[in-house]
Amino acid sequence: MALHDRSRSDLPSTDPASDAPRDARMEVLIGDLLFSGVVISASLLLTGLLWNAVKTGRLRLDYTIEGRDLYRFALKELREVLTTPKPRLILNLGVVVLMFTPFLRVVTSVLYFAVVERSLKYTLIAGVVLAILAYSLLLR
Amino acid sequence: MPPELLCLLATVAGFIGAMTGMGGGTLLIPALTLLGLDIKRAIAISVISVIATSSGSAAAYVRDHLTDLRVGMFLEIFTILGALLGATITLALPQRPLYIAFGFVLLLSWVIVRRKRPREEGRPVETHQDGFSRWLGLQGSYVDGATGEEVRYRGRRAYLGGPLMMSAGLVAGLFGIGAGALKVLVLEMVMGLPTKVATTTSNLIIGVTALAGSSVYLAAGLIDPGLTAPVVLGVIAGAFAGTRLLVHTTDRGVQRFFLLILLLLGLEMILRGIRGF
Numbered sequence: 001m002a003l004h005d006r007s008r009s010d011l012p013s014t015d016p017a018s019d020a021p022r023d024a025r026m027e028v029l030i031g032d033l034l035f036s037g038v039v040i041s042a043s044l045l046l047t048g049l050l051w052n053a054v055k056t057g058r059l060r061l062d063y064t065i066e067g068r069d070l071y072r073f074a075l076k077e078l079r080e081v082l083t084t085p086k087p088r089l090i091l092n093l094g095v096v097v098l099m100f101t102p103f104l105r106v107v108t109s110v111l112y113f114a115v116v117e118r119s120l121k122y123t124l125i126a127g128v129v130l131a132i133l134a135y136s137l138l139l140r
Numbered sequence: 141m142p143p144e145l146l147c148l149l150a151t152v153a154g155f156i157g158a159m160t161g162m163g164g165g166t167l168l169i170p171a172l173t174l175l176g177l178d179i180k181r182a183i184a185i186s187v188i189s190v191i192a193t194s195s196g197s198a199a200a201y202v203r204d205h206l207t208d209l210r211v212g213m214f215l216e217i218f219t220i221l222g223a224l225l226g227a228t229i230t231l232a233l234p235q236r237p238l239y240i241a242f243g244f245v246l247l248l249s250w251v252i253v254r255r256k257r258p259r260e261e262g263r264p265v266e267t268h269q270d271g272f273s274r275w276l277g278l279q280g281s282y283v284d285g286a287t288g289e290e291v292r293y294r295g296r297r298a299y300l301g302g303p304l305m306m307s308a309g310l311v312a313g314l315f316g317i318g319a320g321a322l323k324v325l326v327l328e329m330v331m332g333l334p335t336k337v338a339t340t341t342s343n344l345i346i347g348v349t350a351l352a353g354s355s356v357y358l359a360a361g362l363i364d365p366g367l368t369a370p371v372v373l374g375v376i377a378g379a380f381a382g383t384r385l386l387v388h389t390t391d392r393g394v395q396r397f398f399l400l401i402l403l404l405l406g407l408e409m410i411l412r413g414i415r416g417f
Contacts, residue, residue, distance in 0.1 A: 024205065026209065027202050027203060027205055027207070027209065028203055030199075030202050030209070031198075031199045031200070031202040031203030032199070032203075033199075034195040034196070034198055034199035034202065034347075035195075035196065035199035035200075037195055038192055038195050038196045038199070038376065041192065041372075042192070042372070042373060042376055045365075045368075045369040045372055045373055046369075046373060048365075048369060049143070049369050049370065049373075059142070059143040059144060059370070060141070060142065060143050060366055061365065061366030062366055063364070063365070063366060064361055064362065064363060064364045064365075065358065065361065065363045065364075065365060066361050068358070068359065068361075069355075069358075069359060070355060070358060073358070088365070091365040091366070091369055092365055094365070094369060094372075095188065095363065095365055095368060095369075098188065098191055098192055098195075098372070099188070099191065099351055099354060099355075099358075101191065101195050101347075102191060102194075102195060102347040102348045102350075102351045103351060105195075105347075105348070106216075106348065109209065109213060121275075121276075121277070122210060122213065122277075125213055125214055125217070125276075126213050128217050129213060129216045129217050129220065129348070132217065132220050132221065132224075132352075133220060133348065133351065133352060133355075136220070136224055136351075136352050136355040136356070137355050139355055139356060139358075139359040
């Protein structure tokens, strides 16, 4: 499938107004994604804290996440929380969701530029951002 | 370190941050260190909270079609690289220089906020758009909420904006703050974007930049969810309240209060760095 570039760089004076309907759907999608991410994350964090408070009578959980990369961390947490849920795991998931929110936003943008807008240029640009981010989340 | 106290501090920081547009991290980190928290952990916690506040506000701005997603996407390449570098540097630095450096960041913020004059909405001047920016397609428009008119603009000097954004990202990753002021400066002054587009796009960029920084701190094992959670919740709550209140108060008093705190905390951090707390 050939991606052809639909941006108007060949015209001497472009009409920015016509960019609006193109982006509008992506913008609503991204806005909703970002908002949901924050809300879900906050809910998980709050739930984890309160559950721990109910369980142990204290609000404080004293631990750090061992240095590891986000993917393995997320997978590990998900597996564990489905088998033996603990407040700590809910808390960790809250952090995971929060961190994945901007990441998913970039993924969405790449897909949008590639599939909907069919702009090779911005698919690549967004792709570079995604690649760097994806790599950074692999660090450990 | 009682989580309730952290949450409260975070709420105040988020509130003031939202009202002054300066973001919570700048005040949050000194406050956390005053409670006895290690500065690197404070930075790690702050950088996670920055993801939350930036994503929350960006959500609204993007839906209002104020943000320029292309400009943001392009510049994020640079801010992310800067943030990765900055966070790595922070990990390697001993604590005392970090305190001193952070103190200077606060004092610099004091200077910047002090010089800010309430001014008119920045209208883009129709100047020549360089070839690179044109190729990137950095033109757009937005509808001014106040006047209802459609404002068109053309971003330019992307070749300069990129590298400059890398330094903004560096500061963000290094100190665990949003560095929004720096980003807006570049977007508005260098790239010629209108104020509203500059501030909202900066917000979007901050989120992804903070993510890059946080990945480094996560890999280093500095993320303490027991402390991060109350802080994130507090900052979200504070920022939410702050943006609600923004319309109803004159920010004179808040600004003066904020300036005083910036000055005091800045000097205090520098002293602590020198004396070895």
